[in-house]
Amino acid sequence: MSDLSKIAKKEIKELLTPATLVPIIIIAILFGSLGGMFSGAEDELNEPPRIALIDNDAGILSDVAYQVLNQTAEIVYTGSNVQEALRTLDDNDGVALFIIPSNFTSNILDNRTGTIEAYWIMKGAGFMDTLPSAVAENVLISVDQSISATLITYDLSDNATIILNPTQLAETTMFKDKEMSGISPMAISTVMSSQSFIMPLIVMMVIIYAGSIVISSMGSEKENKTLETLLTMPIGRSSIVFGKLLGAAVVGLLMAVIYMLGMSFYYNSLIGSTSIDLAQYGLTLGLVDYLLVGASLFAALVFALALCMILGIFTKNYKAAQTMTMPVTFLAMIPMFVTMFTDFDTLPLVGKILVFAIPFSHPMIAMRSLMFDDYVLVIAGIAYSTIMALLAMFVAVTLFKKDILLTGKAVSQEKLDKFPILVAMMKMSKKRRR
């Protein structure tokens, strides 16, 4: 074996450890799941949307509209009762109720635009949640085109404007007990994406920055042997723990503010003047809402820091500390991806439980939930995150009083003796290291 291969072999052995492999595998799985989500989106785009139709016109052009809708969408209700139509849509997981008014055909034939009333049933404000309504919007474009073709074929109009655009849409979006006139789910989702994308990203960055500060601080204290001095001084263990947490929180938040400023400039330059003012639809946050978002972020941050402190207790040096941040990063990435692309409300039950159980999810979903007055979810999230944060802090302070802080051994021999397989695995691992 040449010197080159000897050195290369040693390097590979040193570098190819579970600590380096596991994060890559988990990232690959996460991206794989994202790919799965997008292929799911493709399926959704190919599926005909479920709609309800109330035709109050029964003219030739409304008949054209019906024919097109019948071919391109799945009509789950045809009748004349709006409430019944909405109920049927709800039962059948439908997307929209289209109402063709009685003057639809006559207006177009009189060279006036025919109006189709659309009541969009919006289930979530995530990007994935608006796909069905986007498909239904395309169906209405087909209706418009077919009516144009009918007008030309049967020479029903000589007004070019009407022939090109015979119909217009009067939209109302219904989402979480709110009725918003003149706006489509896609428009709402696009505007709300500032929260959908930026908030989770900021929360994740704060948690990762502040978390890695705590873990690195512990790794550095252990590596430089300054921790032992600190622990033998007349300073309460809780003061050491909370002092470290506070320092990391301040620096983490400062980093987040800098990051947020950059991101908001970037985002504003992208959106520009096309932005729709959601305030006119009652989608605004008041002072109490912002306080709740702040409380949610604070509880999640304290939990993250306490969790990192616990991980830091097990770290032996600065290098090991770097890999210890990985579990926290993954915990923050899961809700970030989920909230970016979908809505908590539209998740399956298992997904809801998983996302709720991760305290980092709550500040990510808080803004959107508060905009739609879902105070129960936000307050429950804050309460849960606070309990988890207190629990994590209690564990951190308790561990600070134990030998494990210095010895780094998590399991006593007596406990190990009860798990012979674990002992065998540890022995094998030690042998390999030697």
Next chain:
Amino acid sequence: MFSVEVNNLVKSYGSFQAVKGISFNVREGEVYGLIGPNGAGKTTTLRILSTLLEITGGEVKIQGIDLKARPDEVRKVISYLPEDAGAYKHLRGREYLKFIAQFFAQGQEAEDLVSRGMEIANLGDRIDDKVEAYSKGMARRLLVARALMIRPKLAILDELTSGLDVLNAQEIRRVVKSYASQGTTMLLSSHNMLEVELLCDRIALINDGKIVAEGTPNELKEKYGANNIEEVFVRVVRE
């Protein structure tokens, strides 16, 4: 009065016993040395007395305070210098002393502690350099200063001069001796037998977690018919 009272101290890590029921007392103002081979249990004993490790069995009293029941009170009267201790590298020497001093005193009193620390460290202008720029000897002098400037009732010094050159080691020994004469009890461990002989009023030889011999340097040399403590050490360990 005893500054340190250790009775039948036991420390176990699972089924492994690092300290097997040792007992010794250190009088106030005394310099007491623990010597023994690597892994004998010296550092474990010092770490227990410094409140870093939990007691598995037995009893320890520092300045009459029960260590197991009131570790927070013990921390007010001790100062511990670990073998390979470091200081915060981003701080300057003076800043490090100030950082430590503020936990023991406020205002002018804290400033007096820092002045005393600077005197012990004897680093001249280099006291205002960053710790990361210090040589090993300079860093150790700063740490000894940190440990002694507060005039603790008990200073626990693990491998006081480990890795230092003769000049630095001699300087540090001089400081320790001086503070001992002013009333601080010193409990130290060392592999340097000459250092132990020069510094300690009494010595305990520890081997395999047990104290196998104890006495003044002269008593031990006489008992084992040895010319120096190194010879005593070799004989005791081989027995």
